[in-house]
Amino acid sequence: MDFRIEVITLPVADVDRAARFYTEQVGFALDVDYRPNRAFRVVQLTPSGSAASVQFGTGLTDAAPGSARGGYLVVADIEAAHRELAGRGVPVGPLRHKKSVDWQGDFAPGVDPDRRDYASFFGFADPDGNTWTVQERGPG
Numbered sequence: 001m002d003f004r005i006e007v008i009t010l011p012v013a014d015v016d017r018a019a020r021f022y023t024e025q026v027g028f029a030l031d032v033d034y035r036p037n038r039a040f041r042v043v044q045l046t047p048s049g050s051a052a053s054v055q056f057g058t059g060l061t062d063a064a065p066g067s068a069r070g071g072y073l074v075v076a077d078i079e080a081a082h083r084e085l086a087g088r089g090v091p092v093g094p095l096r097h098k099k100s101v102d103w104q105g106d107f108a109p110g111v112d113p114d115r116r117d118y119a120s121f122f123g124f125a126d127p128d129g130n131t132w133t134v135q136e137r138g139p140g
Contacts, residue, residue: 007044008071010056011063012128018056019043021127025088028054047073066129078111078120078136085124085134092134093123111136 012018022028028045031053035041040059046052054071075081078095086092097112097120112119120136 005052007053007055008068009061009063010054010068010126010128010130011061011065012056012126012130013065014127015041015043015057017127019045022054025090026085027088066126068130071130071132073132073134074137075134076136076138078122078134081134081136082122090124095120095122097121 010018019030019033022045023030026047028047030043031046032042032044032055034043035058041057042055042060043057044053044055046054073081082092082095094109095111096107096109098116099106099108101116103119107121115136115138117137118135121133123131123133125131
């Protein structure tokens with residue numbers, strides 16, 4: 001039996017503001033914006049190259065807006081991703097990397113000098129405070 005993650009629900013306060021942020025600034029593709037009535041709306045977006053999507057809307061979750069933590073986006077070039085998102089006005093955090101090969105949870109500033117897979121990171125938050133970590137895994 002395969003269990004695939006296809007959609008993650010993000011709790012947001014303002015659906016239109018979140019849709020603009022994720023499409024215009026982060027660059028996700030808008031898949032669905034469905035509102036059959038005033039009590040229900042679902043907006044679904046997919047990052048480029050991803051098999052999984054995010055959704056938010058009205059009537060989807062009772063979680064507090066901004067309470068989603070720990071989402072990961074994986075990119076082939078962390079520096080290019082950092083520049084792109086910063087250039088689009090996303091409030092990105094500084095680049096950092098795992099301080100040691102046998103990582104103990106400590107980070108050092110900048111990109112991993114050896115560009116090891118899964119070793120370089122930066123973070124950002126959406127307008128509601130939902131947080132994301134962007135992590136580098138090379139193209140191979």
